Amino acid sequence: MKPVLLTALCLCCQLAWADANADFNMAKQKIDADYKAALTACGEQPKAEQAACKREAKSTMQASLSDARKQKEADAKCRDCGTVISANTYEIKGEGSALGAVAGGVAGALLGKQVGKGDGNKVATVAGAAGGAYAGYKLEEHIKTKQAYEYEVKLANGKTVTIRPEPAHEQAQFKAGDKVKVNGQAIQAR
Incomplete structure (x- = not known):
């Protein structure tokens, strides 16, 4: 392995381990505070x-520390790994274009031309063209609107993120319980 690549790989491992240690230290502080509060409650x-209350508090604290250590190890191995909690749809709003506006304007003008005579006919034609252009633009916008899937993922470090893959998934690629790896807004099966 080339020295530069090896150095970069080691640096990534150190950063992951440093973050895992920081998360563990925060969890340990909370566990210690909870243990002290439990001991105070036992004194009452x-x-x-x-004695039984203090044994139970100590047992709970030790189990919590064990879980925190396991989480630290998992975080250090793959901080971007997690489990899909849910797959939900969201709407990607379509965009209208000049084509939709022109087609709607022509149709509106033709309908407006059928109304009245003289100046009234001209006003109706112009109003029909304007209304038709707006309607055509909005219709095209509606037709181009599509549904896509986003995924809520619980990462190994306990954090929950919402991923909207690019390009958008029009069919669900993952379901609740699937093990995945997240990279920015990209998601892949593990």
């Missing part, structure tokens, strides 16, 4: 129940 129990 009747004397006969205090």
Whole structure:
């Protein structure tokens, strides 16, 4: 392996490990605070129940620390890996164009020309063209609107992200429970 590539690979591993350590340290601080609060609550129990309460608090703290260590290891291995929580549709608004406006304007003008005589006919023709142009533009916008899928993913570090892949998925590619790897707005199966 080339030295530059190896150095870059090691740097990525160190960054992932540093982030995993930071997350673990934050979790440990919360676990310690919860343990102290539990011990305080145990001190308020009747004397006969205090020892059992303290054992339960210690057991809970140790289990939480074990889970935090496992999470730290998982984070260090693949911070961008996770599980799909849900696949939901969203709307990608279509865009109208001059073609839709022109077609609508022509149709509106033809309909407007059927109304009245003289100046009234001219006004109706112009109004029909304007209304038709707007309607044609909006109709094309509506026709080009499409549904796409976005995915809510719970990452290995516990964070939840919403991914809208580019290009958009018009058919669901993943379902809840699928294991995936996320890279920006790209998502792939693991």
